[in-house]
Amino acid sequence: MLKNKTIVVGVSGGIxxxxxxxxxxxxxxxGANIYVVMTEAATKFVTPLTFQALSRNPVYTDTFTEPDATKIAHIDIADQADLVLIAPASANTIAKLAAGIADNMLTTLVLATKAPVALAPAMNVNMYEHPSVQENMEKLRSYHYQLIEPGAGYLACGWVGKGRMAEPEQLLELVDTLLEEATDLRGKQVIVTAGPTREPLDPVRFFSNYSSGKMGYALAQEARRRGAHVTLITGPTALEAPVGVETVAVQTAEEMYNAVNKRYQQADIVIKAAAVADYQPVDVFAHKQKKNADEWSVALERTKDILRFLGEHKKEQILVGFAAESEQLHTYAKSKLERKNLDLIVANNITTEGAGFDVDTNVVTVFTRDGQETAYPQASKQEVAKQILNELEAYMKRREA
Structure with a gap:
């Protein structure tokens, strides 16, 4: 994918x-053709000569330095770029781009390019969490810039928290993804829900299920690989968020409902892979309940049916649901497809070996609103994600025909 591609790597000030x-x-x-563009602050951390030696191309640091009098450098490179990646993206550079400020070679080039733009933020955890930085990043997402969430851990400043730039291997994978050939998902706004929810009973107890989130995470990663702008809304899992995917962490069914509803009108596709709790305790205790009797009865009430709500309020969105069944797979899946106004439903029998919760494989049958039905053999969840999105893209083509 990278051979002979022209990639502009922007470097702003940061360790x-x-x-x-x-x-x-x-x-x-x-095999990529790399042009490095540095801010003045970036040159305080790594010299331009380092990047010149590694890229085998001149490094640009000044808007007014024009090595070729027949060309305007920042426009020429902006036009050549297949992709612009800013790594690290400092709070200052993010703020400038959000405000449309072009006061150096890098920001001027970004405003001039028609190529996709990706940013890998890196900064102190308190800076990263500051409302103005979060607002600026959200604004850049609305411009369809791709933001790669930083990792959490020990930071150079001594703080521990979120703010470490994604690793080179992760960024290489993202670049490869962004330069994939166009698919029907490229540029689409996709919401994927994943994992379980936890419905609290008291400060130490909750109701939940065995979902690991692996299927939803695989779908988010595959949709991102196909060029979609993906928001992953996830319950508690032990999984690492896919690179290049906006991740929203929630705990309860109510929180997942609010997170999905907030973004639903801007979405093109929603893939509802989360195993949301159907019931929650009527009473939630502020303090740990002591063992006072041999039995304890807990009254439960229904949580919001997120999938039904989405189906009832669907406009042009494509809605994909999941059905985890232990019997009458076809009957229950088709019924759910109709009742909840879905476009596709992915059904699996959780009693089948290799198809239950918290395993690395799945066995699914995909049903579509226009009457298609395809059963797939056992495969890894990454492969199943490809199968599901292939079905989705085929359905989109039929719907548009």
Missing amino acids: AAFKTAALVSKLTQA
Whole structure:
């Protein structure tokens, strides 16, 4: 995918710039044509000569330095770019781009390019969580810029938290994804829900289920690979968020409902893979309940039916649901497809070996609103995600025909 592609790597001021050197080396080895553009602050951390040696191309640091009098450098490189990746993206550079400020070579080039733009933020955890930074990043997402969430851990400043730039290997994978050939999902706004929800009873107890989130995470990753802008709304899991995917963590069914509803009108596709609790305790205790009797009866009430709500309020969105059954798979899946106004439903029998919760494989049958039905053999959840999205893209083509 990267051979002969022209990638502009923007470097803004931050200690994470040393990781960008490794990324540029990997991109060059993969056959890409790399142009590095540095802010003045970035040159305080890594010298332009380092990137020149690794990219085998001149490094640009000044808008007014024009090595070729017949060309305007920032426009020429902006036009050549197949992709612009800013790594690290500092709070300052993010703010400038959100405000449309073009006061250096990098910000001027970004405003001029028609290529996809991706940013890998890196900064102190308190800076990252500041409302103005979060607002600026949300604004850039609305411009269809791709933001790669930073990791959490020990930061160079001594704080521990979110703010570490994604690793070069992760960024290389993202670049490869962004340069994939166009599919029907490219540019689509896709919401994927994943994992279980937890319905609290008291500070130490909750009701939940065995969902690991693996299927939803695989779907989010595959949709991102196909060029979609993906928001993953996830209950508690032990999984690492896919690179290039906006991740929203929730706990309860109510929180998942609010997170999905907030984004639903802007979505093109919703894939509802989460195993949302159907019931929640009527009474939630503020303090741990002591063992006072041999039996304890807990009254439960229904949670909001998120999938039904989405189906009832669907406009042009494509809605994909899941049916985890232990009997009468076809009957229950088709009924759910109709009752909840879905476009596709992915059904599996959780009693089948290799198809239950918290395993790495799945066995699914996909039903579509226009009467298609396809059963797939056992496969890894990554492969099943491809099968599901192939079915989705085929359905989109038939719907538009």
